[in-house]
Amino acid sequence: MSSQGKGADKLVYMANQIGRFFASQREGGDVDGVATHIRKFWDPRMRSTIFAHLDKGGAGLDPLPLQALQKLKAEATEKA
Numbered sequence: 001m002s003s004q005g006k007g008a009d010k011l012v013y014m015a016n017q018i019g020r021f022f023a024s025q026r027e028g029g030d031v032d033g034v035a036t037h038i039r040k041f042w043d044p045r046m047r048s049t050i051f052a053h054l055d056k057g058g059a060g061l062d063p064l065p066l067q068a069l070q071k072l073k074a075e076a077t078e079k080a
Contacts, residue, residue, distance in 0.1 A: 008053040011046060012060040019065035034068035047072065 018037050023029040038047065051073050053059075058066055 007049050009060070011042075011050045012053065015050065015065035015069065016060070016062045019062050019068070023064055029064040031064060031067045031071060034065055035071050038068065038072060047076070051076070 015034075015038070018034050019029065022033040022037075025033070038050075042050075050069060054061075054066075054069050054073060058069070061069065
């Protein structure tokens with residue numbers, strides 16, 4: 001596995017942890033909360049790596065962080 005693959009695995013783990021926290025705060029979770037957290041605290045390289053993972057299917061991502069990352073990627077695409 002490439003180092004980017006290993007990096008993506010770590011980011012998937014982190015995104016899922018964030019998603020679990022926000023899911024515990026509100027029934028059904030909080031997509032905007034997860035997206036805001038990642039936008040504020042992940043540097044552009046981290047977001048770029050997880051977006052590339054998302055483009056490959058997003059394996060391992062739980063539904064809440066998956067939705068948040070799709071939202072963030074759409075926002076990033078609109079700005080570009």
